[in-house]
Amino acid sequence: MTRQGSFNFLIYNVYMAIKPTCDTCGKELTEFGAIVLSPPDESSKVRKYHLCVDCFEKLALPK
Ligand SMILES: [Zn+2]
Secondary structure, three states: OOHHHHHHHHHHHHHHHOOOEOOOOOOEOOOOOEEEEOOOOOOOOOOEEEEOHHHHHHHHOOO
8 A cells, every 4th residue: 555545544534434523613523624734843743633624714824
């Protein structure tokens, strides 16, 4: 399996299996939202957040 392939599989699992909630407003993600990755910290760990479409647009779109 390629790296790209396993990444797609992860996305599938996240959305189809566990019904994540938005990490900003707490709403259950009933439609496809966004996954936001933090910049790596000192130990190269990256935090992952799920955001609903509303919060993603507030956070990430240029004003
Ligand atoms: Zn939200």
